[in-house]
Amino acid sequence: xxxxxxxxxxxxxxxxxxxxxxxxxxxxxxxxxxxxxxxxxxxxxxxxxxxxxxxxxxxxxxxxxxxxxxxxxxxxxxxxxxxxxxxxxxxxxxxxxxxxxxxxxxxxxxxxxxxxxxxxxxxxxxxxxxxxxxxxxxxxxxxxxxxxxxxxxxxxxxxxxxxxxxxxxxxxxxxxxxxxxxxxxxxxxxxxxxxxxxxxxxxxxxxxxxxxxxxxxxxxxxxxxxxxxxxxxxxxxxxxxxxxxxxxxxxxxxxxxxxxxxxxxxxxxxxxxxxxxxxxxxxxxxxxxxxxxxxxx
Amino acid sequence: xxxxxxxxxxxxxxxxxxxxxxxxxxxxxxxxxxxxxxxxxxxxxxxxxxxxxxxxxxxxxxxxxxxxxxxxxxxxxxxxxxxxxxxxxxxxxxxxxxxxxxxxxxxxxxxxxxxxxxxxxxxxxxxxxxxxxxxxxxxxxxxxxxxxxxxxxxxxxxxxxxxxxxxxxxxxxxxxxxxxxxxxxxxxxxxxxxxxxxxxxxxxxxxxxxxxxxxxxxxxxxxxxxxxxxxxxxxxxxxxxxxxxxxxxxxxxxxxxxxxxxxxxxxxxxxxxxxxxxxxxxxxxxxxxxxxxxxxxxxxxxxxxxxxxxxxxxxxxxxxxxxxxxxxxxxxxxxxxxxxxxxxxxxxxxxxxxxxxxxxxxx
Numbered sequence: 001x002x003x004x005x006x007x008x009x010x011x012x013x014x015x016x017x018x019x020x021x022x023x024x025x026x027x028x029x030x031x032x033x034x035x036x037x038x039x040x041x042x043x044x045x046x047x048x049x050x051x052x053x054x055x056x057x058x059x060x061x062x063x064x065x066x067x068x069x070x071x072x073x074x075x076x077x078x079x080x081x082x083x084x085x086x087x088x089x090x091x092x093x094x095x096x097x098x099x100x101x102x103x104x105x106x107x108x109x110x111x112x113x114x115x116x117x118x119x120x121x122x123x124x125x126x127x128x129x130x131x132x133x134x135x136x137x138x139x140x141x142x143x144x145x146x147x148x149x150x151x152x153x154x155x156x157x158x159x160x161x162x163x164x165x166x167x168x169x170x171x172x173x174x175x176x177x178x179x180x181x182x183x184x185x186x187x188x189x190x191x192x193x194x195x196x197x198x199x200x201x202x203x204x205x206x207x208x209x210x211x212x213x214x215x216x217x218x219x220x221x222x223x224x225x226x227x228x229x230x231x232x233x234x235x236x237x238x239x240x241x242x243x244x245x246x247x248x249x250x251x252x253x254x255x256x257x258x259x260x261x262x263x264x265x266x267x268x269x270x271x272x273x274x275x276x277x278x279x280x281x282x283x284x285x286x287x288x289x290x291x292x293x294x295x296x297x
Numbered sequence: 298x299x300x301x302x303x304x305x306x307x308x309x310x311x312x313x314x315x316x317x318x319x320x321x322x323x324x325x326x327x328x329x330x331x332x333x334x335x336x337x338x339x340x341x342x343x344x345x346x347x348x349x350x351x352x353x354x355x356x357x358x359x360x361x362x363x364x365x366x367x368x369x370x371x372x373x374x375x376x377x378x379x380x381x382x383x384x385x386x387x388x389x390x391x392x393x394x395x396x397x398x399x400x401x402x403x404x405x406x407x408x409x410x411x412x413x414x415x416x417x418x419x420x421x422x423x424x425x426x427x428x429x430x431x432x433x434x435x436x437x438x439x440x441x442x443x444x445x446x447x448x449x450x451x452x453x454x455x456x457x458x459x460x461x462x463x464x465x466x467x468x469x470x471x472x473x474x475x476x477x478x479x480x481x482x483x484x485x486x487x488x489x490x491x492x493x494x495x496x497x498x499x500x501x502x503x504x505x506x507x508x509x510x511x512x513x514x515x516x517x518x519x520x521x522x523x524x525x526x527x528x529x530x531x532x533x534x535x536x537x538x539x540x541x542x543x544x545x546x547x548x549x550x551x552x553x554x555x556x557x558x559x560x561x562x563x564x565x566x567x568x569x570x571x572x573x574x575x576x577x578x579x580x581x582x583x584x585x586x587x588x589x590x591x592x593x594x595x596x597x598x599x600x601x602x603x604x605x606x607x608x609x610x611x612x613x614x615x616x617x618x619x620x621x622x623x624x625x626x627x628x629x630x631x632x633x634x635x636x637x638x639x640x641x642x643x644x645x646x647x648x649x650x651x652x653x654x655x656x657x658x659x660x
Contacts, residue, residue: 092633096633098632098633099632099633102477102478102479102632106477117479117481118479137633137636137637138478138479138632138633138636140478140479140480140543140636141478141479177637178633178634178637179637181637181638181640181641181644182636182637182640184644185640
């Protein structure tokens with residue numbers, strides 16, 4: 001019997017949170033779900049939560065809403081719909097998903113949803129792919145990054161983009177070197193990497209090829225481990241004291257709700273200290289990695 | 298003997314105040330001095346339009362252009378001007394008539410003009426505007442408070458092969474791209490002649506802070522002491538930082554052979570203050586020549602842009618000749634690409650600083 005870390009009913013605090021759907025305002029614009037707490041103070045840094053390929057933006061806003069209320073922080077869950085954004089995970093492939101998110105954030109700033117200069121970013125599965133690549137492109141915008149259960153990653157190595165940061169032929173050829181230019185600043189972001197303990201078998205949605213399997217491993221747990229080690233090594237090579245932490249969520253497979261309810265993902269994304277990334281994160285050491293115990297939380 | 302003439306009520310309200318005078322408190326002008334031959338750069342002049350020439354409009358302090366008519370009263374600043382494809386002139390006033398050297402409000406004596414230019418618009422100087430103490434009003438009296446160059450502001454320089462090579466477009470593109478990427482951007486014109494074209498182009502980008510040398514008290518930087526220009530740049534950067542900016546994009550006017558621009562780039566404290574330099578060129582040959590000139594000054598351009606970037610063939614030639622990447626206006630306006638260009642500059646600048654430091658230790 002699973003023992004939920006986050007009892008959604010019990011954890012809803014006295015402060016209220018309003019869940020809103022904001023339609024897209026234009027042809028290439030994004031719709032989004034918003035969780036707006038009643039006790040939000042001016043200048044509070046928002047959390048941008050990006051869904052996976054099931055497009056569960058509403059689910060992300062709903063499941064993170066109790067933490068939003070507890071911390072008085074707004075949640076912005078953009079919706080990359082399947083028709084217009086089939087490859088949003090890769091950010092710069094096809095239509096530019098990064099520009100769409102920037103435009104949405106500008107609109108929401110005008111609407112008063114957020115006022116800070118930067119925001120925290122998290123993503124689950126395909127959203128985690130988007131989140132880490134967006135943060136690599138705009139490290140100055142992201143104050144804390146949570147990458148949960150990504151199927152695969154852009155590594156800080158010489159593999160061809162999008163697997164690594166090397167130049168490739170074709171339209172997206174220059175993006176690797178562009179991202180590489182800002183890698184140091186990216187590595188200075190506190191990064192929380194999470195993956196379900198049972199998310200260790202590849203499924204039809206896991207990208208497979210000899211190249212990626214050799215570089216990253218065959219399943220999400222292995223890939224998360226290798227990416228976190230690669231980031232740590234890249235930071236170390238640059239003399240950085242990086243805040244990179246890998247958390248293996250117990251009793252969780254590849255399901256966002258399970259990761260929140262049983263793995264405490266919501267508290268890893270939005271810790272009690274307001275997102276300074278210190279409660280759950282510490283300087284990452286490859287072994288032993290953190291396995292959250294349901295009883296601990 | 299100096300003659301002080303009180304200004305009749307409402308006379309100055311009727312005058313067209315040029316853009317270069319935008320910082321001046323108009324109520325301070327209560328009388329006129331007749332010492333026109335003693336005018337210096339930045340002194341305010343009340344004049345009457347005698348003949349319409351090349352400049353048919355005046356750029357107003359309010360930010361719009363106004364049609365000029367013979368007989369119009371105008372308030373301009375006495376100043377020098379350097380513009381190879383327009384006029385070159387000095388900050389000298391002839392009581393019989395002076396030349397409108399720039400539409401932004403520069404009055405002086407024309408020495409040279411480009412073959413395409415007709416004669417300048419002629420202005421009869423009626424007197425220098427003076428304050429209640431009888432002192433000539435100068436733009437410097439209204440300059441921003443002088444402040445030392447700030448730390449922690451990332452500064453990108455934009456220089457070019459000549460006038461109209463694409464510098465302003467490059468500054469505007471970068472300012473827009475970086476602003477959209479979430480940076481708090483200052484767009485600054487450090488040298489040149491007071492005019493609202495570039496200023497307004499910078500404002501349109503969404504930059505957080507926009508300023509030019511007139512905010513540092515100069516109507517034009519041509520023939521100004523280098524220290525004054527450098528201090529002006531430092532002041533504008535400091536005010537940008539105070540306003541919350543983290544990145545500044547700075548345009549140096551005209552070409553790299555223009556004296557003040559070249560002298561600025563020769564100064565290590567100015568040159569090394571730039572995280573990177575973008576060079577705007579009209580064609581591949583100018584790009585190659587400009588890169589050579591910059592390298593001779595110890596500056597390695599981070600990117601080439603300008604009209605050469607509009608031509609894929611020209612861009613390929615320029616890249617082959619210089620080894621420097623060519624970036625289009627679209628690239629500069631793209632937030633991710635502008636961000637990457639800034640990061641590339643900072644990475645190289647950091648390495649350069651390290652090398653300089655290592656040399657110092659070894660010595």
